[in-house]
Amino acid sequence: MTTPKEPWRQRDALTDLYYMEARARLLDVAAFLDRMDRASGTDDHRLRSLRAALSLLSDGKADRTRRILESWSDPSVAPADSADTKGATGAWPKL
Amino acid sequence: MRYIEPHAHMVSRTTDDYTAMVTAGCVAVCEPAFWAGFDRCSVDGFRDYFRQLTEIEPRRAARYGLPHFSWLCINPKESEDLGLAEAVLSIIPEFLDKPNVLGIGEIGLNKNSRNEVKIFERHVQIAVEHDRLILVHTPHLEDKLKGTKLILDILRNAGVRSGRTLIDHVEEHTVRHVLDAGHWAGITLYPESKATPARAIDMVEQYAAERLWLNSACDWGHSDPLAVPKTALEMRRRGHAATAIDALIYGNPLRFLSQYSGFKVADHVGGSV
Numbered sequence: 001m002t003t004p005k006e007p008w009r010q011r012d013a014l015t016d017l018y019y020m021e022a023r024a025r026l027l028d029v030a031a032f033l034d035r036m037d038r039a040s041g042t043d044d045h046r047l048r049s050l051r052a053a054l055s056l057l058s059d060g061k062a063d064r065t066r067r068i069l070e071s072w073s074d075p076s077v078a079p080a081d082s083a084d085t086k087g088a089t090g091a092w093p094k095l
Numbered sequence: 096m097r098y099i100e101p102h103a104h105m106v107s108r109t110t111d112d113y114t115a116m117v118t119a120g121c122v123a124v125c126e127p128a129f130w131a132g133f134d135r136c137s138v139d140g141f142r143d144y145f146r147q148l149t150e151i152e153p154r155r156a157a158r159y160g161l162p163h164f165s166w167l168c169i170n171p172k173e174s175e176d177l178g179l180a181e182a183v184l185s186i187i188p189e190f191l192d193k194p195n196v197l198g199i200g201e202i203g204l205n206k207n208s209r210n211e212v213k214i215f216e217r218h219v220q221i222a223v224e225h226d227r228l229i230l231v232h233t234p235h236l237e238d239k240l241k242g243t244k245l246i247l248d249i250l251r252n253a254g255v256r257s258g259r260t261l262i263d264h265v266e267e268h269t270v271r272h273v274l275d276a277g278h279w280a281g282i283t284l285y286p287e288s289k290a291t292p293a294r295a296i297d298m299v300e301q302y303a304a305e306r307l308w309l310n311s312a313c314d315w316g317h318s319d320p321l322a323v324p325k326t327a328l329e330m331r332r333r334g335h336a337a338t339a340i341d342a343l344i345y346g347n348p349l350r351f352l353s354q355y356s357g358f359k360v361a362d363h364v365g366g367s368v
Contacts, residue, residue, distance in 0.1 A: 075241075088236035
């Protein structure tokens, strides 16, 4: 297997470019979960879906972003009877 | 750098944004009809909005040397009221011959309801009857995957020519569905929802870049009218060639939009196309 020449295919170059940003974002997620631990109440579907997605980050399989987005998606097929709201919450409410 | 902003809601932006965009290299801006943040209560409200998109905003953009184009529709968020939606559909042909009108858009789905589907199908019918380009909005967040699949089924059943339809706001879980169906795909660069510059470039690197474009979809919400040139800078930092960047942010939208004979870019990059 030949080594690609493009910088955007080289792990060391991408690490130099994105490591600090990824590090900061991971700490933000950790701090968010710590904040939830200190707060009263229970998890709603958004928090449940976020916690469930964490396992996809570390399962060692490819296409994490696609799989996380799919895990948060409405799995139904037929059109809804009506649009009772205009907004979306970020995760399927029945999760 | 030169680029085309193929999706921006400029009626909700300031003239300072026009200055910034042109300074960054924008040579044409395209504005789909969208939701105003509230439901309009009459067809006359839409007639005024379509005049704004086809007469007023092009003049405002022209003061900055920027050609302005528009897409017309009633947004899926306002499609639950079938009576109003049909009334709005009936006035769209009055505006289709305005010189800056690219086609029908951004049509699509929001909450994937039956009424939204009906009005989406009616929009597609108008586009086919008038042989116009189509710009499709896909739903937000958890509704996007289901809505994208419904939209692709409807387009297939309507016999729409795939090369003349762009399906917007794709993300990692929908981009392959759209490209495999033969359509163009738009990646929207938003600070929180949709795609960040880094994720957008990841998709460009993995999929058929010749049928992708980038847009800011800037409006009155959390968005950045300079998202496209900033993503170009991010591509340069990753080591992408200047020619590849130019093809993505200028050549691709130029190729799709030039299917409308009236589309042109600013003279300072070489005249009309």
